[in-house]
Structures are given as C-alpha cells and as structure tokens.
Amino acid sequence: xxxxxxxxxxxxxxxxxxxxxxxxxxxxxxxxxxxxxxxxxxxxxxxxxxxxxxxxxxxxxxxxxxxxxxxxxxxxxxxxxxxxxxxxxxxxxxx
Numbered sequence: 001x002x003x004x005x006x007x008x009x010x011x012x013x014x015x016x017x018x019x020x021x022x023x024x025x026x027x028x029x030x031x032x033x034x035x036x037x038x039x040x041x042x043x044x045x046x047x048x049x050x051x052x053x054x055x056x057x058x059x060x061x062x063x064x065x066x067x068x069x070x071x072x073x074x075x076x077x078x079x080x081x082x083x084x085x086x087x088x089x090x091x092x093x094x095x
Contacts, residue, residue: 005077012074013061026076027068034069 002022008015013036018025033047048069056062068075 008074008076009038012076021058021060022077023040023060023076024068025063026051026060026065029055030065030069030076034065 002019002025004015004017005020005022005024005028007017013032015028018029018032021092029051033044033051034074037044037047039047052062052065055065057086080095
C-alpha cells in the first residue's frame with residue numbers, strides 16, 4: 001500500500017511528496033524533476049540520476065523505474081493493487 005500514491009491521485013503532476021520504497025513514487029519523482037523543475041539540463045540530469053540512485057539503494061529495480069519514468073502518464077500505483085481500506089471512500093463505494 002502506498003498512501004502517497006493514493007493522496008496524489010487528484011493531481012499527481014503537482015504532488016511533491018514521494019514515498020521511499022514505492023516503485024511508482026520513484027518513477028513519479030523522476031517525472032516531476034524532468035517535467036516540472038526549471039533548471040539547466042545538466043542540473044536536471046544530475047538530479048534525476050541522484051533520485052534514481054536513491055531509489056536503487058532502497059532495492060527498487062533500475063530498469064523498471066526508467067521504463068515507468070518515460071511513460072507519458074504520471075505514475076501512480078494502480079488502485080487494484082491497493083487494499084480497499086487505503087482508497088478514498090468514493091473509490092470503495094464504486095464511484
């Protein structure tokens with residue numbers, strides 16, 4: 001369960017908190033750096049590399065993070081992977 005992914009559902013592109021150890025949060029963090037931060041390309045590249053290295057230290061797979069970070073959609077853990085108790089009330093009711 002990742003409550004950070006769950007809380008970011010309304011605006012994943014603007015959500016700045018990223019849970020350590022969550023594959024989707026790691027990919028979204030790199031997406032956020034690439035898409036939303038205004039800085040020199042070399043600084044942006046270094047910041048992405050640092051974020052990737054930090055995720056890998058936590059045991060997350062590099063290839064999967066890279067693949068997910070390249071996708072057009074903001075990365076969030078799919079709702080079907082989360083227990084119902086961690087979903088917003090309207091999602092539990094099937095809305």
